[in-house]
Amino acid sequence: MKFTRLLLGIFTLLPLLALAAGCGGGGGGGGDSESPLVSITVTPANSTIAAGGTLQFSAVGTYANGKTADLTAAATWSSSVEAVASVNNAAGSKGAVTGVAAGSTAIIAMVGTVSGSANVTVTGAGAVSPNVMTITVNGSLCSDSSYLNKPCVSVTICNPGSTTCRTIPDILLDTGSYGLRIFKDTIPDLTLAQVPSGSGSLAECVQFADGSSLWGPVQVAGVKLGNEPVVEIPVQVVDASFGTRPNQCQNADLSRQSARFNGILGVGISTEDCGPICVSNPGIGLYYRCSGANCSGTAVALASQVQNPVPHLPPQDNNGIIVQLPAVPFDGVVSTSGSLIFGIGTRPNNTPASPTVFPTDEFGDFRTVYNGVNSTSFLDTGSNGLYFPNVPPELPTCPDPDSGWYCPPVTRELFATTVGAFGSPSATVPFYIGNLLNLANSPNNVFKEIGGTSTFGFDWGLPFFLGRQVFFGMEGKASSLGTGPYVAY
């Protein structure tokens, strides 16, 4: 296998304006006839919204007697340039500003002859949206030691309750797991809050299906995804030197160099990485209570388990995700980039056309039928190829040591049928398998036509996502596509 050599991206996040709409400060009352209104303050004073985005403004009046009052509902609102941003004057929605097109305008609130204004800048459509994160497949968000078809994001991690944050790139975007795991040495100057377990500290051993594992304490961090507000949730701080590793984590990754990522962002359909079983049973082998160096199995309340951040986002954005990546040609490209979008059917940028919705079981799994064989199946950005049983007519595999990969002499077009977990709907999916060794010998890193063998089922890895919008409905959350868990494309 060849590994990509990519420039290590250096990231500078745009500082984000805190867009908290101001509330009328103290005072209250005020509007008595003896004390005339002398000024109106409109907040936020300077703000930026995307075309199509909406932001609530407030108006606070100050009277001659020094008292103040919230005049948001009483004021008449206007925008000096309606072509840039419009403002709602309907009862119940007063002061809601919607970006129309790139530019600047003043938002004005008037009561009688007194007025106040605030400036708003509207960025063009496709510019920074609150619910969008950039994904690069290989490319600038991935480290230079990345492997083929690796989708990377950057995540901002903050001390709890603090604005001290660090933005960490090279985080693997993984729809096949749940929760954020981050190597300790990527955040050396942050102090997260250890989750207690009795009188000890909570730690976790996560085993992955490739035989690797991650070990380390569970700590509360402020997690900021794109321009979403910070959510404070338990994350796993990956640290093989923490306490004493249990048997299950004897081979835990010792470094991000061996893991080939700084962390994993698990955004699949589940809220927790274990669920109710770990609440009642201390012997599962995932969670441990460490006192000094001694660690033993422990039960863990749901809220203390490592949490998928998506269900914790504001309601508008927490019912699901969309993974959106561009198509790539045969023979691949060096890198590509797309979007991770939060929320389904709640904003102009996350309202689906009409994808086919496949209900999944509690694990996010559905069925795939390939060459007449019906097996368990899942959609996984964390898998870098299409892995499926090599049932007759068999595909040629590569010579050892790459015999787990397919190596047909010419690229093959194949078909499989995806089926909802409960028998419907079903849809035919064309896909491609090329010669892994030939492709890996090129300068390219992102391929739609790489795949390998699987013993147990059909793993639709990253190639499936190229050229598609793929929806994941969070468990128990309603959306315009139904209530999760589901996948749709």
Add this chain to the structure above:
Amino acid sequence: MNLPNSTLLVLMGLLTFALAGSGPAHATLGEGSDSIAKDRKALSAVKRATTSHAKYSVQEVASDATVVREFLTPSGVVFAIAWKGLVPPDLTVLLGSYFDEYKEAKRQLPRKHGQRRSRVKGDRVVVETWGHMRNLQGRAYDPALVPTGVRIDEIH
């Protein structure tokens, strides 16, 4: 059959450890079916079903975390174990005398990043895993113990 009884003992141990999630167990791959019952009781696992096929029988037991199916030859020797659940079994115990061989074979395998599967093949034992968080599957078997006419695909 060129394997000692200790081989079977190893598979049985694999089973019990999978169900316990912690602590050692005593049955291993290659052992007889009596130790399965003993360990199941010790582990509070529940026997769910026994199914008979022409060339082998399958006993299925379940704990909170994992369902384990043990594959027995007509003479009652465990020749394979398959599992599905929240966590994989701890192979340290379950593979018993096979474990060192498995560990060495795994150590020599190059790390394959970006995959959700593995296949480790030692001289006497094959261990395969697949899946994703909260739904991990796998199997371990000794090819020399698999009865003639049984396809490996039947072990799941």
